[in-house]
Amino acid sequence: MKIQNIDAYQIYDSRGFPTLEVELELENGIKACGLVPSGASTGQFEALELRDGDMKRFRGKSVFKAIANVREEIAPALMGKSVFEQRANDELMIALDGTENKSRLGANAILGVSMAMAKAAAIARDQALFEYLGNGEGNLIPLNEIQILGGGAHAGWATDIQDFLVIAVGAKSYEETLEITHNIYHAAGELMKKLGKCVGIADEGGWWPDYKNNEEPFEVLLEAIKMAGYEPGRDVAISLDIAASDLYDGTNYSFKLEGKTFSPDEFYDLMAAWCNKYPIISIEDPFADTDFNNWKRFQKEFGSKVQIIGDDLFTTNIKRIEQGIEQELANSVLIKLNQIGSVSETLDAINVTQQAGWLPVVSARSGETEDAFICHLAVATNAGQLKVGSFARSERQVKWNENLRIQRKLGAKARFLGAELYRKILRLD
Known part of the structure; x- marks a missing residue:
């Protein structure tokens, strides 16, 4: 061969x-x-x-x-x-x-x-790709992290926060995560159009909002969850991608939407306030990739309550992940193939993350293709989580649909842990 x-x-x-x-x-x-x-x-x-x-x-x-x-x-x-x-x-x-x-x-x-x-x-x-990549040991169907509202670089800076996402923590099956998300996504669209807050569709398929501040999306998202018939925090939790490196000039953080500037301490207080106020179970890049002090503080205070994901902080780079583990900067790593540039290095990055007891989140990019490689990667490594974007646009849906096919191929061997996988790092009741 x-x-x-x-x-x-x-x-x-x-x-x-x-x-x-x-x-x-x-x-x-x-x-x-x-x-x-x-x-x-x-x-x-x-x-x-x-x-x-x-x-x-x-x-x-x-x-x-x-x-x-x-x-x-x-x-x-x-x-x-x-x-x-x-x-x-x-x-x-x-x-x-x-x-x-x-x-x-x-x-x-x-x-x-x-x-x-x-x-x-x-x-x-x-062999199926997931079987080959995982040497036949991969069988965990991932819990989805799905964008409802786009922002930041994905939606012309309609909000300073890059992604407002949901995780169906109450789902008992992969199919149920899709059903819950479907209902919330369309409820959010109907609500935003009714309020005159919807501009269109963002890069990753989420709704492109028209808001006056960065807090308004939380209220709309919570209302959409309730409209869809679910209880925030029990059935569905919120996940955020702050993409804070885009907001940081080396000294202060800034919200263009509101014309506000925050010192690192003030921005920390804002992230902490949001995590205490809203049913947030996961937050990605809450601080800039060089603001190590805030990462350490946040992990110490919220690491047993919230999945704290490093994306720009780690960029799927094994040396940076190992540094983050040693310094206890987070408890989860976003995994993107093209951040590191080869399949072998990506597999190594996932392994290092898991060996530390941290959670990997396999992720797509905003500029995606019809390739569903990352679905097989997530299952092959038993990563447990997949972030693809929203519940719209074919380059997103091809991934969610591929997971259904992988599950069918696995048959009785397929596993789904849902929110249970967070017990590795969070003290969930």
């Missing part, structure tokens, strides 16, 4: 921006493709997504340099290699790049090949 050919092409993500599709072919004719997502709100420590920067073509967003790197450097280096040597082949590409953040060849070039290689290997072994 040796690699015979690798090629790459420019395709388009869910925002209409160019991205990479890599096609890998084995000597027996098996073919597989890896489609690379792209983020809008990116952390400064992420691996580099290589774009051409030619403003005359696709406003500088084209990826022809990355494509050339696949064809001219990566493909020759991997030709004739066993497709089953995922780690060795990933390491070969990383060494070929030779930079700390994959900036020479591009993390998008390396990741596209890495994803296609894993898919081809699974097909060659007549």
